[in-house]
Amino acid sequence: MLSKRVIPCLDVRNGKLTKGIKFKGNVDIGDPVETARIYYEQGADEIVFYDITASHEGRGIMLKVVEKVASQIFIPFSVGGGISSVDDMRAVLLAGAEKISVNSAAVKNPEIISEGADAFGSQCIVVGMDVLRVEKSKKIPSGYEIVIHGGRKPMGIDALWWAKEVERLGAGEICINSIDADGTKDGYELNLTRLIAENVRIPVIASGGAGNPQHMVDAVTKGRASAALIASIVHYGEYTIPEIKKYMHEQGVKVRMIW
Amino acid sequence: MLAILDYRAGNLTSVKRALDFLQIPCEITSDPEKLHQAEGIIFPGVGAAGSAMENLQKNNMDQVLKKLIQKDKPLLGICLGCQIILEYSPENNTQTLGIIPGQCARFNPDWTDAGGLPINIPHMGWNKVHLEKECLLFKDVDKDAEFYFVHSYYPVPEPEFVIGNTIYGQKFCSLHGREGLWAVQFHPEKSGRPGLKILQNFYNFCQEKNNA
Numbered sequence: 001m002l003s004k005r006v007i008p009c010l011d012v013r014n015g016k017l018t019k020g021i022k023f024k025g026n027v028d029i030g031d032p033v034e035t036a037r038i039y040y041e042q043g044a045d046e047i048v049f050y051d052i053t054a055s056h057e058g059r060g061i062m063l064k065v066v067e068k069v070a071s072q073i074f075i076p077f078s079v080g081g082g083i084s085s086v087d088d089m090r091a092v093l094l095a096g097a098e099k100i101s102v103n104s105a106a107v108k109n110p111e112i113i114s115e116g117a118d119a120f121g122s123q124c125i126v127v128g129m130d131v132l133r134v135e136k137s138k139k140i141p142s143g144y145e146i147v148i149h150g151g152r153k154p155m156g157i158d159a160l161w162w163a164k165e166v167e168r169l170g171a172g173e174i175c176i177n178s179i180d181a182d183g184t185k186d187g188y189e190l191n192l193t194r195l196i197a198e199n200v201r202i203p204v205i206a207s208g209g210a211g212n213p214q215h216m217v218d219a220v221t222k223g224r225a226s227a228a229l230i231a232s233i234v235h236y237g238e239y240t241i242p243e244i245k246k247y248m249h250e251q252g253v254k255v256r257m258i259w
Numbered sequence: 260m261l262a263i264l265d266y267r268a269g270n271l272t273s274v275k276r277a278l279d280f281l282q283i284p285c286e287i288t289s290d291p292e293k294l295h296q297a298e299g300i301i302f303p304g305v306g307a308a309g310s311a312m313e314n315l316q317k318n319n320m321d322q323v324l325k326k327l328i329q330k331d332k333p334l335l336g337i338c339l340g341c342q343i344i345l346e347y348s349p350e351n352n353t354q355t356l357g358i359i360p361g362q363c364a365r366f367n368p369d370w371t372d373a374g375g376l377p378i379n380i381p382h383m384g385w386n387k388v389h390l391e392k393e394c395l396l397f398k399d400v401d402k403d404a405e406f407y408f409v410h411s412y413y414p415v416p417e418p419e420f421v422i423g424n425t426i427y428g429q430k431f432c433s434l435h436g437r438e439g440l441w442a443v444q445f446h447p448e449k450s451g452r453p454g455l456k457i458l459q460n461f462y463n464f465c466q467e468k469n470n471a
Contacts, residue, residue: 001386001426001427002427003385003386003405005385045385070272070273071279072280074448074454075407075449075451076449094272096272096273096276098273098449121305173383201379202379203383226384227384256385257403258403258404259453
């Protein structure tokens with residue numbers, strides 16, 4: 001039986017973490033490679049890098065980061081942010097990433113999903129979706145709408161419809177980020193996560209809202225997610241990954257305990 | 260030196276990176292001479308069985324591989340390499356190498372997991388390998404260690420070649436072969452420290468055999 005995955009997410013700009021990471025003991029680290037290595041040694045099951053660099057030079061720097069990460073950590077990792085063509089995908093995969101993640105680019109140009117899946121296999125293609133809770137309507141029957149640009153731009157697309165559509169186009173995985181829950185530390189948006197997980201046959205990663213390990217248990221039980229993304233609860237030293245996994249294990253969730 | 264067999268089947272550099280990290284000398288090559296000189300061969304592969312076999316045959320690599328096996332050269336097949344070492348794959352209806360008797364099968368989407376939900380295909384993520392018999396590759400590897408899998412087809416070798424099983428909906432073979440000729444369905448190069456240990460064990464075996 002597959003283990004549920006715990007996935008720390010690192011935001012990178014111009015080759016540096018956007019926020020300093022403070023592990024327990026208050027060691028401040030700005031280097032994404034070193035941070036990834038520490039999370040790897042602490043038992044992260046996968047790592048997500050989100051590159052928020054806009055410039056062309058910055059993209060080159062990110063590829064260097066990816067190469068360094070790939071030579072030091074031996075678990076899968078994905079890279080997202082600014083990937084808008086098959087060539088962008090190829091560059092990141094050749095640098096050593098296992099998966100690439102597309103979000104806004106897929107909303108604007110859904111073919112990028114099928115092109116990427118044809119070229120590299122579905123297992124490489126993660127589709128991230130930012131979702132906002134709205135009034136149920138004819139246009140948005142699930143009451144969950146796709147937004148882009150960090151939640152600022154509603155797209156008039158129903159999130160459940162979009163999830164099925166990206167599966168049809170060949171996505172290998174879906175990462176659902178609830179804009180409502182993001183940053184609240186009140187827990188993941190479980191209704192949304194479950195709604196999508198029950199309606200697709202590809203793994204769903206819950207994202208946004210984690211404040212404690214019980215939230216992660218909820219995401220993979222009540223929310224039926226295959227994995228839970230975490231950021232600030234580990235970045236600022238509130239919990240370590242071993243503490244989180246131990247808690248999940250004690251609650252009866254199958255997680256990888258040997259690393 | 261370990262040779263990583265190059266037959267244009269996906270990205271071979273992840274195996275090389277792991278061996279470099281372990282400071283195990285290695286080379287990505289399709290040169291028969293170098294393959295014969297190597298202490299052992301790693302036979303990786305991602306992608307589909309059909310195109311992989313085509314690429315192997317185009318370069319006569321299928322014959323080279325069979326010869327190496329006849330000469331008892333240690334070999335580790337990984338993922339697709341673990342499948343096309345058998346006789347047949349229903350993926351693209353492909354006659355494969357036939358180095359180990361058996362064939363491949365596709366996961367059945369009607370299988371259900373422990374929670375009663377239908378399994379997703381591909382089988383992607385971390386899972387355990389339950390050994391049916393002792394295996395040198397797993398020397399000093401914790402029995403609860405997990406490994407990273409990504410695949411839609413799985414090997415079904417003749418029962419005597421089954422070494423380890425994994426459970427995903429149902430039990431399937433995830434490790435087969437015999438001493439010195441091993442095939443693993445998971446990716447040791449992406450499976451953290453236990454995976455690296457398996458690569459190290461393989462290299463140690465090759466060295467000992469070479470020095471014997």
